[in-house]
Amino acid sequence: MTELEGIHFMMPTPFDERGGVDEESIPALVDLAVKAGCRGVVCLGVTGEASRLTDTERRLVSERVIREVRRRLTVTIGTSATGTEMAVQRSLQAVDLGATAVMVAPAPVAKQNLDAVFGYYKAVASAVNIPIVVQDYPKETNVFMPADFIARLCQELEEVKYLKLEEPPTPPKVTAIKKLTGESLGIFGGLGGTFLYEELIRGACGTMTGFAYPEILVGVYNHVSQGEPGKAAELFYRYLPLIRYEFQEGIGLSLRKEVLKRRGLLGCARVRHPGAEVDEVTRQELYRLLDALELT
């Protein structure tokens, strides 16, 4: 189970009405991933609101997720940080806690400096002995990593075995990177799954995203794996209206939490401030869409 592939559920961090971490909702989220057929979960990513958690809360969430997973899934822990030492420390903690892999985005910078980015990954790679998932997410980090730079990370740093690709447009970048790295780098899609079909057809090994019906993504993945792209496309397109709707800028996480709450998996849809929350009109619009798609 140490090889990462397939659909990974990007876990939100559950909060209670007062804004505290609601540890007790974690088991249900893990169960969703298991029942959906996911191969792994990822915690402490952007979807996990990691940047709004204290170090103590990060540890609490990581421990509980790993405990609940009971080796049924891989557990990838986000350890991105605003400094290299901190990324190393977080990654070492993830190793200690028993994570399968760490997911690491570059430290946000005022100006593009790929040498500094390489140094950052090198420091993490030197410290840990588990796979590193490089997160390529310029919208959050303001760091643009060309395909050849990503290939260099993969070639020079043994632990860099996976990429979570979120620089749009993702389909051509999957192709460009695979041309350089072949089988040595597993590429996961992201961006809410909005291009899952194209990413898989072009050779992505799965996706890591927080879409609240991971079973649908698993279905798409399985169809492609079984050589049935037509069925994959059909399934993907059927639910695309929701995949698109959930991935709205700013309110995407709130929408996902609303769906998970409606599914009975979260007691509270709260997002930590200043994260945006959906209003009632939008919630009703979401519900109508779920109803139209016969999703409960």
Next chain:
Amino acid sequence: MTELEGIHFMMPTPFDERGGVDEESIPALVDLAVKAGCRGVVCLGVTGEASRLTDTERRLVSERVIREVRRRLTVTIGTSATGTEMAVQRSLQAVDLGATAVMVAPAPVAKQNLDAVFGYYKAVASAVNIPIVVQDYPKETNVFMPADFIARLCQELEEVKYLKLEEPPTPPKVTAIKKLTGESLGIFGGLGGTFLYEELIRGACGTMTGFAYPEILVGVYNHVSQGEPGKAAELFYRYLPLIRYEFQEGIGLSLRKEVLKRRGLLGCARVRHPGAEVDEVTRQELYRLLDALELT
């Protein structure tokens, strides 16, 4: 025909193989809009690569579009500029040429300053006597205009009668602005039509976008207008895979031009440098999607 509403085709500027403006392709693009049932065309927007045209080329395109339209459609001309005097001059020229309306985005700024934005619109509004479509497109301008600021523009500047809304998420912003402006401001969607259904249901008066099958958007619009939201959703969702695909960051315009070329409406899909162009793998992916949707 001076009231703007419905679907407006956002025209690309056709170029020939050597990069010059290909004026001779303009009639076919106008005809597409007419036959599709559009109410208007918009030229010299981001889709029209206006920022890569000289002043002479801008005039050339505007004149030819207006001439070809022959009053069958409204013609909205983009006159956004990096300075206020220039926005005024371009808008006055649009009036002279016979434009129905001008579409104006704020001058991009290093830092948010709504007083300066108001001054910019006031200068344009004082100079012209045709409707102004305020373009709210922070991704391009780095200017964020809250709902109450847009309402103020509408209330204090008589010519500000329309909004082209492209700050995601658009559906809640449609609702927020309509609550403040009622019927005094017509709100058009944008963002490639990716949220057209929700925008219309929430009271948008249409959309202005360059999606290369405007007849599909017209169909959605007509269903909503006729009180058939179910049929609108059905039609919208059927083509959503393409609407999404065409709207990919960076290569969206190139994809549209490829579609228009395949439809026989453009002789050449060229985008001006440094605009990105699609590679062959992506073109084939696009074609397969068009085939799957039985679009020719």
Next chain:
Amino acid sequence: MTELEGIHFMMPTPFDERGGVDEESIPALVDLAVKAGCRGVVCLGVTGEASRLTDTERRLVSERVIREVRRRLTVTIGTSATGTEMAVQRSLQAVDLGATAVMVAPAPVAKQNLDAVFGYYKAVASAVNIPIVVQDYPKETNVFMPADFIARLCQELEEVKYLKLEEPPTPPKVTAIKKLTGESLGIFGGLGGTFLYEELIRGACGTMTGFAYPEILVGVYNHVSQGEPGKAAELFYRYLPLIRYEFQEGIGLSLRKEVLKRRGLLGCARVRHPGAEVDEVTRQELYRLLDALELT
């Protein structure tokens, strides 16, 4: 000593050769501030590389600084965070540890939203009972706060008693804010002291900056306080070459640490990665400038 004013030394966080926090250098830095005639110190700001410290390290630094100060100076602790709950928790911890005040910059955001910024400050203000120094530093936060918004923070939130102003150009903004807030808000300059003279003449109550010769800034402040602007200007201009040199983008912190090391106050000039460090040519250039100014 609870009223903040005058020159506050913005403390760097000392690191050892291996990148760990070098707690033992803190007393010397505090002594520098005391001997220089500073009224206060500030720790855990940008100069303190707060964003590259773990929560444990933040606490360690805060405790040690407060312990060493022994009530000789005010201690302002930076508690800015990427989320509101975290800013509240950090601020409560600062209160617990005995801080005089907290300095809080808005959470960085993807898009300007002053309502969210207000909510962030309101949450902190509701939680603490010590003065809040609002840090207006758009270059770091991407949040632009107009003068009237800052006045509103001061008027509606009792704890907001101070501003650290770092939106250039600072002199006119000092005047604009003072016109709105009068004596109810104390305005500190920043930006490395590069406009200290003008800020003080326009009514700023001091500055908070990490310039490595705080005694010079104290001299300028004292001259202005004693009604001797000419002497203030003379002193300020004499050392302006260094004030300017130290404030170079990207390498400013490294330069300061080099100066403090040369002054015997830091054992090691290390900056945490990916912070930039000066090269040997630049270090020699710095030394020549210090020699020319007869600074040791």
Next chain:
Amino acid sequence: MTELEGIHFMMPTPFDERGGVDEESIPALVDLAVKAGCRGVVCLGVTGEASRLTDTERRLVSERVIREVRRRLTVTIGTSATGTEMAVQRSLQAVDLGATAVMVAPAPVAKQNLDAVFGYYKAVASAVNIPIVVQDYPKETNVFMPADFIARLCQELEEVKYLKLEEPPTPPKVTAIKKLTGESLGIFGGLGGTFLYEELIRGACGTMTGFAYPEILVGVYNHVSQGEPGKAAELFYRYLPLIRYEFQEGIGLSLRKEVLKRRGLLGCARVRHPGAEVDEVTRQELYRLLDALELT
């Protein structure tokens, strides 16, 4: 006179009270540069508010400047554009009008893409037969060009003979680039002259900036050229308070125009909207500084 070096006066574009180009003030500005001992003038840069001029106005300014210069100085014309074809067209026009060189900044982009930047410069270099001054100004363009990329431009494109360096910190970048390019690339400083002394000592061949007393910069340059760095530093530091003051973010251009007006060289200090203009308090502050420095 085709070799560029020394101090180049970056010309503002004069406007009249109604915002039109005030061609009649151009001769006095050119004379200032001649009398100051400048080797060249540069027009249509950021200081020239080029982005707020129509194509017609650009041509008008270029023609008049070249006519007034009467071969007494080199004339470098800014031809930066938001698209490659436009940069080529503007550069060809500059050649036609008799420019000595063109100054070209990369087209601003949403995301870093050095291949596209290279293509842009290659297109200009293929079109013109006069020297290209590459403008490295990331604050305006959002394009970061590492030293090795700039060296590559110089090595592969024959016309790329000069660099105007405005990525802070400039002194170490001068050294880094010179190590790669030796004498094959002339490096000019910028940034208002705030690091002129250090730039020259490290091997810059001059500066191109709009500081309103270019004779002071010429003095500094001459001292360095004559092997008198001590005298250069003394002169530079004496006027540094003003060099710094004029270079304030946002209002720098307005300040320069105020100085030029006071010097009797401009009839009107107007800056085009939405460029910021100084208020009366700031104007008086500026005047006091000029008086203190005995500048008239």
